[in-house]
Amino acid sequence: MAADLLQPPSFLRPAETLSISQQAPHFFRAQRPSILPYPLSLLTNTESQGKWQTYENMLLACLRTGDNESAYVALEELTKRFGDDNERVQALRGLLLESTAKDNKDLEGVLKSYDDLLEEKPTNMPIRKRRVALLKSMGRTADAITALTELLDASPIDAEAWSELADLYLTQGSFSQAIFCLEEVLLVTPNAWNVHAKLGESIYLSASSTESDGDRLKALSEAMRRFCRSIELCDDYLRGFYGLKLTTNRLLEKLNKTSKPATASSNALAGDLAPPSLSSVQRLNELATSKLAEIVRRSSSGEKGWDGYDQAEVIAARELLDRDTQGVQR
Template sequence: MAAATLRQADVEELETKLNTHPEDSAIQRKLLACLRALKTRRPDLVARAGLPLLAGGGRGLGKSEVWDVREQVYLACLELHMWDHAEGQLDQLQAKFPKSVRVKGLQGMMSEAKGGASGVSKADATKHYEAALGVYKEVLEEDPANAFALKRKVCCMRGLGSPEALATAVGYLNEYLELYPTDVESWRELSEAYLEQGHVEAAKFALEECLMLSPVNYINHTMLADTLYTLGDHATARKYYAQSLELNNTPTNARAALGMVLCTTAINGKRGATQEEKTNNGALFEVGKTALVESYEHLPPNNAGKEVVKLARRWLKMA
């Protein structure tokens, strides 16, 4: 299958075939390639297909593909906390590429994953995160602009969870964005970190960068609107909620619909508005109200879902 023609349905079809023929190396190989091409996050499937394929010698895999599969399986095992299997794959990668900066980064991810595992004590988690940070420091000594290591350092500090660690993570993110200013996801992460610190104005700036880099992503409009609403700038927030709804006017965008209702309600309570402003604001309220009700009406058709729709309609009549 060509990468350009792959669909999520292909993953489902191959998963069904794997259930019927769990030892078929051709199916295992195709499924792993499909998951890589689509960047689908299914560690369970990767482990089910990849571990037996590699244990059987990687039959049918090309000389370079086998190492792609080992890395793929390694990352899946980390996510599933299958430490022994992960260590086995890492050993193979280190033996093949002893001086690889990339493999060293993968080694850091092992410590990082153990630090974030459930049931780990705070002291042990700290040790694991510090070990990972040590590895990423070594990577950056060899390659100071290594994007992977710079971003993993941020993840480690956020994983530590303390206010001091969060402040350090913010510093690391700013350093990273000086080198890679077009990374939208990192700007969004920076905004979230600022919000955790209560620095709403700084979060607003980061989200404005997100919007400039990715203006057609409705989530960026919604997040900026949320921040503006928090700052009390209801008129500007309303504009961005409206833009979000224009980009995604489906039941999945209830957050923007609710924001529109809240903004228009807040604006309606202010004095000094002209009749035209009141009319426009009322029309936007109806847009938000309609979108919000439609979102709730797409809930599962059970008694609980019906009750939520009734409550939503009642609240909107009071707004």
């Protein structure tokens, strides 16, 4: 249980998050100050970084499960320890206010409080990020993009902000801007396999919006390379293999329709790099098919070490394999 409390709830499954929040009352009672006189009380002092990280994670878990009362208790303890002026505490207080807001008017009030705090201290990054999240939740995507752009002007190496900006651009169908943002993320975190896969997904989506066969071939080839890099960095990453399977399926369709092998002129159409050979794409497609089938089989059976996959992603992988099988049978 202690290990779970030190891990952010966003990385825990719903059942684990619920289990943590249900233990909140007992946890807070256990943290009450000792009644021993000084200096004996120092022997029972549990002051540590882990303790306050636990309080924060407990607060987030309680908010996720709707236990606002326990979340408020956790926030008050953090406020007593670090003060009202602490930027992280201010962001957590804002998050609590957002969660308990009854209508849009209440949310506008929270947004106004963020603006007031930023007027006092424009470099308050936790509040800047909460403001972006609030604008996004209110459906004000254009304002959220503007706020993120201003944030990145002040902190251009914030990988989290670049990634969030990429997501917002994707919701608007602005693929080129999203791709640029994800490339900025990779400048900061070059070995992030999930970002390579996400970049591959964005490039794959952009291929559908291009009219030129050359541009489409270029986009699909680049998406395939990104997915290959993703699974090179993490050899059991489901989204990487899913994207590789999807991309190579489309590349096989295009390359099989080409009567001539790739030439210098076709390379020019595809971009700086030559398009992949048919045999290479076929081998990668077989690899992706084999690995996805293994993940689906072993994850569905609950095999130890293969139970950490998101079930929605496993179901999507199974459906992709089933479609492929049905196409072969026909």
